[in-house]
Amino acid sequence: MASKNGDIPRIGVYVCHCGTNIGGQVNVPEVVAFARTLPNVVVAREYKYMCSDPGQMLIKEDIQKLNINRVVVASCSPHLHEHTFRKATLEGGRNPFLFHMANIREHVSWVTQDPEKATEKAKAIVEAAVYRIQFHEPLESKHVPVHPDVLIVGGGIAGITAALTLADAGKTVYLIERESSIGGHMAKFDKTFPTLDCASCILTPKMTTVKDHPNIHLMTYAEVLEVDGYVGNFRVKVKKKPRYVIEDRCIGCYVCIEHCVYKTPKHPSEFDEGIGLRKPIYIPFPQAVPLVAVIDPETCIEFKSGRCPKKCQKACREIVGRDAIDFTQKEEILEIQVGAVIIATGFQIFDPSRIPEYGYGRYPNVYTSLEVERLVNASGPTGGAIVLRDGRKPQSVAIIHCVGSRDRNYNPWCSRVCCMYSLKLAHLVRERTGAEVYNCYIDMRTPGKGYEEFYEKLLHEGVHFIRGKVAEVTDWTINPEEAGKLVIRVEDSLIGVVRRIPVDMVILSVGLEPRSDAEELRRLFHISCSAEGWFLERHPKLAPVSTYTDGVYIAGACQGPKDIPDAVAQAGAAAGEVLSLVDRGVIELEPNIAVIDARRCSGCHVCIALCPFSAIAFHAEENVARINEALCKGCGVCVGACPSRAISQQLFKDEQILAEIEGLLMVD
Amino acid sequence: MASKNGDIPRIGVYVCHCGTNIGGQVNVPEVVAFARTLPNVVVAREYKYMCSDPGQMLIKEDIQKLNINRVVVASCSPHLHEHTFRKATLEGGRNPFLFHMANIREHVSWVTQDPEKATEKAKAIVEAAVYRIQFHEPLESKHVPVHPDVLIVGGGIAGITAALTLADAGKTVYLIERESSIGGHMAKFDKTFPTLDCASCILTPKMTTVKDHPNIHLMTYAEVLEVDGYVGNFRVKVKKKPRYVIEDRCIGCYVCIEHCVYKTPKHPSEFDEGIGLRKPIYIPFPQAVPLVAVIDPETCIEFKSGRCPKKCQKACREIVGRDAIDFTQKEEILEIQVGAVIIATGFQIFDPSRIPEYGYGRYPNVYTSLEVERLVNASGPTGGAIVLRDGRKPQSVAIIHCVGSRDRNYNPWCSRVCCMYSLKLAHLVRERTGAEVYNCYIDMRTPGKGYEEFYEKLLHEGVHFIRGKVAEVTDWTINPEEAGKLVIRVEDSLIGVVRRIPVDMVILSVGLEPRSDAEELRRLFHISCSAEGWFLERHPKLAPVSTYTDGVYIAGACQGPKDIPDAVAQAGAAAGEVLSLVDRGVIELEPNIAVIDARRCSGCHVCIALCPFSAIAFHAEENVARINEALCKGCGVCVGACPSRAISQQLFKDEQILAEIEGLLMVD
Amino acid sequence: MIPIPRTIKYESDLDHAFREKIMATQGCENIWSCIQCGLCSAACPISIYMDYTPRKIIAMTREGFREEVLSSRTLWLCASCYACEAYCPQNVNITEIMYALKRHAIEEKKYPRNFPIPELAKSFFTYVKAHGRNAEFWVVFRVWRKVALLRLVKMFPLGWRLLIRRRLPLRRERIRHTRQLKTILSNLNGEV
């Protein structure tokens, strides 16, 4: 039997004992003797550990001395040692794809009780491999170069960290942020737990470094529109939204804002979570990067009526002499080319108005934790004073943990950061107002470096800790002490009684959620989401920042709730993966991909629609589909779907699979 | 007044409003008018935002048009914009160190109530800067090249991950492991939470990849002996302990072990936590990498008496034909040169015999969680059967959380992983034995992706969860039901009663501790430890894998308790930092270092002993101390200590500091 | 001097089969999901009078505190308003569990004595089983006779007013085929 490529197959079969892993259950000498009887088998040997150097040497010597041109190793899973034996085959002087692995450990010795049946099964698997390998052909791995530039989506602390690490390594980085300033959620915080570091004191220097870094192209107020290409070679279209202020000209002097026709700010500031107000032309916060004004067309009179005196523009032109305001600015589409992408788009907070019992939106003194972050922030709307909506200082404050988290009615997951930020807020509230603070929690989750110690500090500050989930916040009072207050009902489960506690202010420790548009981004970059909507890592343990799409990495809270150090570590890890990829410079493509026989292709488009990796494109001139080798992952969907049988898959050709089945059925 | 370097100082003073940050509190025009009156001030200007491009342009233009040769900017903290203005000075055409920054924001406007006093203080600080800058000299930043090779200490999952990332990036990596195989604690686990992935199935391929990687030099059974040098240029001495088996010859065939004079294993296996036994010659576990035998001289008869028939050696020589055993092997000292170091030495478990109430070591059926990991491990000593010491299957098992953690009598910190691994063990015990399992916890801490869901799974499996810390494990029984069992006393704090629960087996969920020799390693690498003994990161939020010693990074549980995904993320981040450093290729040294005037140095050694960075060495030939410019951090300790006044510090010379003080005192 | 009862629990005091029995009741399977957050207790409008909070009843049921649970006032105070269940973050069917516990308490005669609600449930069931239809007068009469005879005397004027206004008919109505009803009911009980 001559193989398709004309040579006569001369097969070597090598059966591994794997110590006693295989040898203890399978009669290896019997398998070897059986292998010798199979067609085209020139030599069959056994060895204690085929993966060891002397084991591999057997293969190399047989190739050279016995002119073996097909190698079958019967041992463990290809996941473990396929690479090892392909290398040995290559070093012996044969194309590495003229090797096939028969798994008689995971598939046989580890899962079969009866040694006799195990031996029979091992024989069948070896015979299948011997039949199959006759049809193997030499294949060449292709190499594609990696573009050294990197795209980072999201300018929160994770995106900033990754950008700086990469830029410091000399790589060109495009950092894209949807808002008008980078900084993300961290920029809104007053202090960070557990050290009570001032958040902007540690973040602002990083933000300005990003702006000043010669290797970073910062694009704020911008979004990714389209992604094309594959690992090492992505083409990305980015939309820059109009700010109606020319970025290069604006110096962030606030003169335009002072001269706006609105004498006082009237519109809820997004950055201040609606606790503060802004004008239609504004700078979101004093440390914004870039420090450039932006006009909100939704509230600007010029955009709504076209009849604004445009005092801001005049002021910029005449007082500052910069003429930076341009009401006719249009969105811009830019195209960039990068080799790798890091997605660091973060989270959104749970909307507590979904829980009517907590009265958020109904009672003015029920706040989200993020609103309170702005309230306690020294550069926030109240200058750091913790006051109720009517300006009074609260004398008692309840902090409700797990709002929207650990709750099957909303989000079943633990949001990981709320216990710690609730403790931080409890500390700040107590420090600045002296109020009685009641923390109502289910389990106190403070498992980080110095976190347990922070919990203890809070205990000592006299904060009340009540183990129980609050059922209700109400203004229905039943005794004089409660009059004019909000009352929480909670079981103090460690005492075993239900309590009604009247407070002036309620802080809802809202959980973290995937961003509502995560699904769109997922589709843009061909990555996956878990059922909850968080971006899915390649492996929860060992590849926490990789995705199933090569060249696309994830970092920070877009992968799941995470505090700042964990997000920063992930960002560093993603940068490390990117550097490893870019420094390697080329990508070796596995040759087990699908190929289209153009003569057979009817141009029906079926495969194009089905390909999960968008690897097939239609070639209009020739009226055929074409597979991008770099994108194809060899999943075989198109092969099965092609009505014209025009597609076949390397290493999984019909003849190879059929021969394997035939071999498997020969032993009875 | 001519400066020391002969030129006439022509000073430009630039006062920043910082929007309203400074301008709202300090009368900036008054400060500018005052600055114009100061000696050698040629020009003084104010600007809304000096850090903006037009602000910087003022400086550049004045240098060129007015021939300014000294620049003072009065604005914010040097942490924020010193770099910005030095760059502007350089771009204007002057040496960047002819610039000085006066901080009138953090030091004045943000901390002073009275605008008048604030203005006076701002004037004083500006005057100080003007006086000081007259004595500034041009300084040159030096550059040192970075050696591209990397040392990783510790071959657990963190070290392995970092090594593979770096090696895949094409860097040469030395991976040093103290034990005879890499794999660390993870290699001992059966399953990993929360996905119940088989630990060795995901770890072993990584381990073999490490071994086969052409860029990784793996050194097991080795320890770091000495470290010398500085970032980019470390010289490290490594001690390779003798295994008495020649690594290159051994093929891990187990023949020597079979032929050992000990017919059956008699010595507690370290890898199996003493639950299993080994011989004096052994391979710690079947997936060990490298798969090489090792002889323990403490238990080997040849080493103890010199009168062993050495059957192992004979078997290796005659049966296997490798002659790999060498009783005369000696330890080897190797010297390697690297540019960066990653320390990933992990943790040790808390020794529960320190808590006599729990009876560990006294009652045979009280186990540590790590012992149970070996017990449930399919390749462990019992083949995965969960049995008591007498071979019985337990019918009831208590798992005690927080053993040695969250306890001021032992370790006050939360060990972060115990809740989850306790749930995992509860699942495995229940799955394999059907026993009643009682988990006694304080707070259920499952804050990770999929962790809360895992807790719920366990609830549904009917595991008992008792919120309460166990006081005592005892064999003193008080009713027939308890006879022959171990009894735990615990308060079920959610019911409010104390319970006595008789069980067959007690699992102590021991916490994580710094390794007992962490202090030695800390000293070797000149890094810091927190009070608890964990290696100290440079910043808990923003630099979690850096240390205060440039070029030395930390990853994984040596920095604090951490689960596998967090350790892997940190390892990736450390690799990212190293790649960033190595790719940069050179290190720019800040020139504000100490310099020794050799003519004045008396060679008294005082500075050498005091230098916290070991940057000063004694030059015996010339009998003087010499400062290594790359190691000096400019802390000034030596300057103050030198009895001969031979040491001065760039940018902090006596004349500069005295002039600054003089200037500060001029305004009254 | 009052006697001091033992409060510590030995495992032999507890009834491990009890939780299995309750869990086996339809609708009570997810008693295991409870994470003891106590929201049910806080949401319960009647928890104001309960000796054990609903959360504690679940914890004790799960751990086999049969005596305490079955003799608890809590079961009989539960108004079946379903507030606990509606808000429960783990979707535990708390009201169903309360019903199952009530049935067990009656079966095992463990309910608190001198407490009208369990007597009412029992009398109602006995009467309906016998006649196929409720008769308020006779059920109420039986309950108060058992629970508080003195109170019955005091209630005579109210009863009389209700009687003469025909709001409390003395007539016992009955349905046809009561035997079939009995069969249905005993089959149901057999299942429970």
Added chain:
Amino acid sequence: MIPIPRTIKYESDLDHAFREKIMATQGCENIWSCIQCGLCSAACPISIYMDYTPRKIIAMTREGFREEVLSSRTLWLCASCYACEAYCPQNVNITEIMYALKRHAIEEKKYPRNFPIPELAKSFFTYVKAHGRNAEFWVVFRVWRKVALLRLVKMFPLGWRLLIRRRLPLRRERIRHTRQLKTILSNLNGEV
């Protein structure tokens, strides 16, 4: 029918000053460190008879449940063995807190009635304050007379045997300068 007490707690039921008072007592400052792990309850050899476990006493003290705490049997059962304190992972001085609570209970006359230990403490103190020295017979006699008169009658044979064997002397010993002792004691009390 038994009356149904309200079990829910309003903040107005609680005494916020109470915890401050306890915490101000020397040795009780670290009551805040408690993380409610319950080890104290489990370690306590007497918790077998306690109505509230030691952990719960701490929780209730911290939250101002003054009535419940001061009338709890737990305070008087505490044998001061220090087991709780020795093992407490947060090093809370539980025994000291128990003493402080006992003193308050006596001061405010809140201790459980018909319970001998607080009476014993009080009688001992009163007697020693008056005479400077304890006299077992008279102290014990007073306690039993107050707590359980009937029991006193039953104890007569035992008392008689002890008396004739001179194990229970009737003689009242006293020290000199009892007035100075009283001054010392009242100064001390003033401090507490």
